[in-house]
Amino acid sequence: MTTSQGSATDPAKVRFGTLGAVVGFLVFVELTSGVIQGFYTPLLTDIARHFGVPDADVNWLEGGQAMVAAIVIPAFAKLGDMIGHRRMLLVSTALTAVASAAMPLTGNFWLFLVAWSMQGFYVVWLPLETALIFSRARSTGHPSALTRRAAGLLVGALEIGVILAALSAGQLIGVVPLPYILWIPAVAVAACFFVILFGVKESPELHGGRFDTVGLVLVAIALLAFTGGLFLLRVNGPASPLAWAVLVAGLAVFYPFVRWELRQADPVVDVRMFADSSLWPVFLTAGLFGVSVLGAQAPLSTFARTDPATYGYGLGASSGLTSVLIGVYVLMLAVGALLLPVATRFVTPRWALVGASGLVAAGYLLFLPFHATFGQTVTNMVIAGLGSGALVAALPAAAASAAPHGQTGVATGLTNSVKTVGGAVASAVFGIALATHADGSVAGTAGSFSGYVTVWTVCGLTALAAAIALLFVPPTAFSDRAG
Helix, strand or coil, rough: CCCCCCCCHHHHHHHCCCCCHHHHHHHHHHHHHHHHHHCCHHHHHHHHHHHCCCCCHHHHHHHHHHHHHHHHHHHHHHHHHHHHHHHHHHHHHHHHHHHHHHHHHCCHHHHHHHHHHHHHHHHHHHHHHHHHHHHHHHHCCHHHHHHHHHHHHHHHHHHHHHHHHHHHHHHCCCCCCHHHHHHHHHHHHHHHHHHHHHHCCCCCCCCCCCHHHHEEEEHHHHHHHHHHHHHHCCCCCCCCHHHHHHHHHHHHHHHHHHHHHCCCCCCCCCHHCCCCCCCHHHHHHHHHHHHHHHHHHHHHHHHHHHCCCHCCCCCCCHHHHHHHHHHHHHHHHHHHHHHHHHCCCCHHHHHHHHHHHHHCCCCCCCCCCCCCHHHHHHHHHHHHHHHHHHHHHHHHHHHHCCCCCCCCCHHHHHHHHHHHHHHHEEEEEEHHCCCCCCCCCCCCCCCCHHHHHHHHHHHHHHHHHHHHCCCCCCCCCCCCCCC
16 A cells, blocks of 8 residues: 555655755755845845945846846756766855855945846755755655655755844844945855865766757847846836847747757757656746745735825835734745645645645735735735745755656756746736736836736736646656655
């Protein structure tokens, strides 16, 4: 008799064993990733003031890292499969450390933007870690169960790092000059490099092969142009011909990229995986999930700060109360990630993914009738956060389980790539929606209520669509089969 995971062994009894040490060191890596992602957010206004630029220029920081991610993820994920996930994790950490150390040394905003963008090499950490763990867990006979458990711990550590970093930065900025504060993430990333160097062993199976440089150039151009066009669309508005031209050019380059990859024996991205019955719903879910997890957080913050006495909607929350709301959401991300392996003791991984997507859909659709009080907003974000945390952990683990042999890094990297694209699309759409009222007139300082309704509706429906797509996954996908 098999378990719900399709394995002859009860997944609750599967232990990390010797893999535990590697997972422990990688938990430190994800804590550091959380520091990077959480530390700077409370400082963005101070960074703008320090360099004497308007707040609007801070938008370029997000765009810069998105551009780097477009190149880094496919390249480093493929090289991880070829020459070693640990090796590429070290390279990406070293580059992130150099960029982090350069940030407090820059003398103007545009040099800071370059350093900030190069810090974006950290985006490949979680996909590489997931692929490394899955590769090392193959010998146990339970790689899927162990990878899910490890992914839950890693994402939990990531979100805890975000919370601790944001709280620390907010307290320090009032007593320590900005350039000195910026050294804290740099020191953390440098320490992270040595943790990987001395604590993490390489994947036992390396694919080797010849790197597809042409494929990388084509996909990089396509992603850079597409995400760049979306960014310009958000900044310049839908009337910008340049934004649309760049966007269409990016989409057009995907055609020769796919044609080229289909002719390669060892492509940088095996596009055939998008037709795999177990993988295409995962990639689609990642893209749809990116809409809410990457695109809806800024609207959540601005809605909380909007004064209902002036505009008739919003919570009128202070910055401190808004940080509590965001902190609760991030904490629920950690809880959801840690609960993922618990859930898969009772249901198959496929149903765990469906359930997580359902929670995200429920959380955002509840905003439509319930958004008038702080309590209602917190309740909605707790529900959405639990589902989101489970998906952040589950998607790369599911991709690793279903990936063709030798393509684990590519598959886990693709979940990040398509999630980033989904977030970029959502940011552009939501930015335009919040800037206009339902009648098409331009909104004032606060975002329009119709724009917030659009955000909640789109996030809820895309999560619901992801849940439906996952129903097409084979029932035993992402599971360890009996040997």
